[in-house]
Amino acid sequence: MKKKLVIANWKMNGGIAANAELLGELIPSLSRLNRLEIAICPSFPYLHQVSMVATGSNIALGAQNVSSHPEGAFTGEVSARMLKEFGCRYVLIGHSERRTLYAEDDQLVAQKFEAALKADLIPVLCVGETLEEHRTLKTQLVIARQLQAVIEQVGIQKIADGVIAYEPVWAIGTGLAASPTQAQQVHFKIRQLLAQHDLSIAKSICLLYGGSVRADNAAELFAQADIDGGLIGGASLDAESFTTICRSL
Numbered sequence: 001m002k003k004k005l006v007i008a009n010w011k012m013n014g015g016i017a018a019n020a021e022l023l024g025e026l027i028p029s030l031s032r033l034n035r036l037e038i039a040i041c042p043s044f045p046y047l048h049q050v051s052m053v054a055t056g057s058n059i060a061l062g063a064q065n066v067s068s069h070p071e072g073a074f075t076g077e078v079s080a081r082m083l084k085e086f087g088c089r090y091v092l093i094g095h096s097e098r099r100t101l102y103a104e105d106d107q108l109v110a111q112k113f114e115a116a117l118k119a120d121l122i123p124v125l126c127v128g129e130t131l132e133e134h135r136t137l138k139t140q141l142v143i144a145r146q147l148q149a150v151i152e153q154v155g156i157q158k159i160a161d162g163v164i165a166y167e168p169v170w171a172i173g174t175g176l177a178a179s180p181t182q183a184q185q186v187h188f189k190i191r192q193l194l195a196q197h198d199l200s201i202a203k204s205i206c207l208l209y210g211g212s213v214r215a216d217n218a219a220e221l222f223a224q225a226d227i228d229g230g231l232i233g234g235a236s237l238d239a240e241s242f243t244t245i246c247r248s249l
């Protein structure tokens with residue numbers, strides 16, 4: 001059975017008091033949702049706090065970024081082993097904000113994916129096209145290129161140990177989610193691309209949609225055949241919205 005998963009990406013938001021309040025509401029309200037996995041990705045300094053508060057709950061921990069290097073003189077970086085040590089299960093790889101604002105290219109993203117796997121973390125590979133690429137009908141091309149870089153780095157079998165999140169850049173933080181049909185088409189395409197390498201991995205891999213998922217559009221998106229869950233930004237900072245989104249899966 002395919003994994004169902006909803007991940008909260010808190011991005012660079014939160015604080016000790018605000019996190020405690022949000023978790024205090026989320027933990028009881030999500031506690032009986034056993035049919036899916038739920039994870040929260042806070043900023044690095046709050047990993048320990050979230051890990052401590054969420055221990056024993058059904059909320060797993062994830063990070064938003066990781067170094068491609070295992071250790072050494074890389075000031076400001078955080079290694080996959082460190083994330084593992086702090087209780088992370090997931091790590092976002094190649095989020096579009098990292099790709100566009102921090103110039104992470106396909107090759108670096110692929111190296112980070114590999115670094116995560118080596119530390120026994122589950123990499124969540126984010127792929128998606130910009131508005132310009134969307135307008136010029138390059139979506140498939142871009143996603144194929146982004147996937148191919150990782151397949152070349154780790155091989156198709158290792159892709160199966162990760163999760164893929166389709167996040168159209170034009171839908172992130174804009175309030176303009178992809179329509180369920182649009183999202184489904186791209187998710188289907190991702191499975192087709194993977195099927196060229198391995199049919200069973202294409203069928204079984206967990207594919208998330210992200211980009212302006214809200215309490216009022218989650219159910220329709222999650223109802224699509226090839227969407228196995230969501231990667232939620234803004235709406236994950238509100239306990240009621242995030243709970244409704246999780247319940248929609």
Ligand SMILES: O=C(CO)COP(=O)(O)O
Nearest residue numbers: 009172173211212233234
């Ligand atoms: O980038 C996202 C999750 O990683 C999506 O963000 P929003 O849900 O705020 O659009």
